[in-house]
Amino acid sequence: MTRGVRPPAPSLKAKAINQTAVECTWTGPRNVVYGIFYATSFLDLYRNPKSLTTSLHNKTVIVSKDEQYLFLVRVVVPYQGPLSDYVVVKMIPDSRLPPRHLHVVHTGKTSVVIKWESPYDSPDQDLLYAIAVKDLIRKTDRSYKVKSRNSTVEYTLNKLEPGGKYHIIVQLGNMSKDASIKITTVSLSAPDALKIITENDHASSVLEKPGFKGKAF
Known part of the structure; x- marks a missing residue:
């Protein structure tokens, strides 16, 4: 001792x-x-x-x-x-590594371009990615699949809503760990003018928004 x-x-x-x-x-x-x-x-x-x-x-x-x-x-x-x-x-295990460096390249009103790197450098075969898009306002989900052998993958998500809030999750196959980000699309600006036309038993509203003629909102 x-x-x-x-x-x-x-x-x-x-x-x-x-x-x-x-x-x-x-x-x-x-x-x-x-x-x-x-x-x-x-x-x-x-x-x-x-x-x-x-x-x-x-x-x-x-x-x-x-x-x-x-x-x-x-x-x-x-x-x-x-x-x-x-x-x-x-x-x-190899198959459980998450995609790396998931980030947003461009954000628009109705689309977002996302980019990430494969779980390991220089894949020797096509990798299948699952992309889940969760609408945090409407509480709806959509999913996409992307196959690529590149070390860096870029993907465009379309048909989003202006001013929407989304949670985007990317993973390799069904059993891998995931990478995720939250994004907000660009909001629409307010109408340039609003007119109210009153009748005997109803009222009509007219919105003026140059540049968006013929588009439904």
């Missing part, structure tokens, strides 16, 4: 950020070297783990695809510190 105060155990958080990378962050003493230990089973974690060292409080660990890993961290220099609680991390 040694004298002194037992060092606190690190508090570890770990999550998969893509198919092969795990981002580990933890809290604990400074000016020490930490060891990150990981394996696919409890037996390997305590008997023969893979490990990395760092003097920081975060580290990205590269692992194999489609596996489940157990992670823990402890101080290894200048002393053997207590172990953190273990964290279970299940790697993200």
Whole structure:
């Protein structure tokens, strides 16, 4: 036994950020070297783990695809510190990655151009995307399908309403994680003039809007 105060155990958080990378962050003493230990089973974690060292409080660990890993961290220099609680991390399968960088390129009165990148660089086959458009005012839904092998995909959504509010969701296939954005289309300006014509038993209103003659509103 040694004298002194037992060092606190690190508090570890770990999550998969893509198919092969795990981002580990933890809290604990400074000016020490930490060891990150990981394996696919409890037996390997305590008997023969893979490990990395760092003097920081975060580290990205590269692992194999489609596996489940157990992670823990402890101080290894200048002393053997207590172990953190273990964290279970299940790697993200290829088919569950969400589209990247979904954003709006152009917003009009009745249409919106959206753009996104494929879940991984340079796809080697056509990818089928599902696009859901939820009208937040009328509470209606529409869906579209887009097939593309490009790393960047651009798509135009038509037949929207001026001044409408929409929630747009894009995902790869039926089982992938999704990317989403909320948009508001451009509102129509007010009519230039309004006339009220009164008759004996009714009143008529006439709206004047140059540039929109022949269009129904």
